Amino acid sequence: MLTKDKVQAFLTEIEVADLVHNFQVMGNDVYIDMTAHSPAMHEKKKLEAAMKQAFASEFGEEVVLKLKIASPEPSEVQQSQIKGKQIKGIQNIIAIASGKGGVGKSTVAANMAVTLAKMGFKVGILDADIYGPSIPTMFDTVEAKPITVEVEGKSLMKPIENYGVKMLSIGYFSGSNQAVVWRGPMASKALNQMIRDAAWGELDFLLIDLPPGTGDIHLSIIQEVPVTGAVIVSTPQHVALADVRKGIAMFQMESINIPVLGLIENMSYFTPAELPDNKYYIFGNQGAQYLAEDLGIPVLGEIPLIQSVREAGDVGRPAALQEGSVIADIYTKTTQNMIESLVERNKQLPATEAVKITTMAGCAPKNKKV
Numbered sequence: 001m002l003t004k005d006k007v008q009a010f011l012t013e014i015e016v017a018d019l020v021h022n023f024q025v026m027g028n029d030v031y032i033d034m035t036a037h038s039p040a041m042h043e044k045k046k047l048e049a050a051m052k053q054a055f056a057s058e059f060g061e062e063v064v065l066k067l068k069i070a071s072p073e074p075s076e077v078q079q080s081q082i083k084g085k086q087i088k089g090i091q092n093i094i095a096i097a098s099g100k101g102g103v104g105k106s107t108v109a110a111n112m113a114v115t116l117a118k119m120g121f122k123v124g125i126l127d128a129d130i131y132g133p134s135i136p137t138m139f140d141t142v143e144a145k146p147i148t149v150e151v152e153g154k155s156l157m158k159p160i161e162n163y164g165v166k167m168l169s170i171g172y173f174s175g176s177n178q179a180v181v182w183r184g185p186m187a188s189k190a191l192n193q194m195i196r197d198a199a200w201g202e203l204d205f206l207l208i209d210l211p212p213g214t215g216d217i218h219l220s221i222i223q224e225v226p227v228t229g230a231v232i233v234s235t236p237q238h239v240a241l242a243d244v245r246k247g248i249a250m251f252q253m254e255s256i257n258i259p260v261l262g263l264i265e266n267m268s269y270f271t272p273a274e275l276p277d278n279k280y281y282i283f284g285n286q287g288a289q290y291l292a293e294d295l296g297i298p299v300l301g302e303i304p305l306i307q308s309v310r311e312a313g314d315v316g317r318p319a320a321l322q323e324g325s326v327i328a329d330i331y332t333k334t335t336q337n338m339i340e341s342l343v344e345r346n347k348q349l350p351a352t353e354a355v356k357i358t359t360m361a362g363c364a365p366k367n368k369k370v
Ligand SMILES: Nc1ncnc2c1ncn2[C@@H]1O[C@H](COP(=O)(O)OP(=O)(O)OP(=O)(O)O)[C@@H](O)[C@H]1O
Pocket: 098, 100, 101, 102, 103, 104, 105, 106, 107, 108, 129, 132, 134, 211, 212, 266, 267, 303, 304, 305, 306, 307, 308, 309, 310, 311, 313, 314
């Protein structure tokens, strides 16, 4: 039988108890009054869908959820917007995104992270790909478990470190292989904790490897974290490019307004090891250039399809670590271009603007400066 205690325990488990101000259980009907994080309509809808799905999978279809979701008071909104405030010690937060899965976004994030570290920057990477965290594999840290450290009286997660890069990923935590998809609020809370309750220390760059696509989880991360700029990864295929438009549009939405630093075309061409000067444009040629021109964003680099890139990813040592290799040089150039684009962005927007962009989510004027 459904009891109030069971419902209370479940609300706590899915981490929404603090949003609920009243609930009743009558037979199979559960009445819940709660407040959304933000007054935005999509936030309320998102919460409603997540709650319904969560209750149906926990208690079965016969349980009827009668939800009343209120908008937060302006003062509460203010508080939740403060979440977007700058994170002490972290200079630049770069979101690595793709419109489509499997285009090599995590591979690019991993290689860019080690390239930045080789250049002498302090680098962190947050694997926000809750659907398929791959950073632990790419950095050969699958068995690692973050420990808790005490910093200024607070217990914080200590990121795992390899090749000079600090990392946190949902993949390091137990139960990460369970379907977390329906626990939307829980997933974004976990990600938020990995960003804010972690001992990142001083970082020049924190790269966030976003999940593929343009779903709710993206919106919640990019609204709550002061992202400095976004890098979009695509393959040259048309289908991927159509999705890229969607990905870019997401960052340029009025309520998000995050500068897109540029596009990285991955698997641009194939070069066989025995014919290093030959380039075969398997997935089409120049698609990214045309799209980037059209959208007014730079192409930061074209990464070839090379067997060693895949092998390096699988053995947990990003290919860009191979000193003097063609791929290391390409990543150096691509990363320099990203930094140039970022410097340009930071010149045009004051440092605090990064905070404003996110804290004002929902009411920021459209700023097309990139
Ligand atoms: N330039 C490349 N050359 C060869 N293989 C590559 C290249 N880029 C990525 N790969 C391989 O393609 C596969 C998918 O890459 P990756 O996991 O980085 O994609 P993703 O876009 O992050 O995927 P997901 O959508 O699952 O998050 C991996 O096996 C990776 O090693």
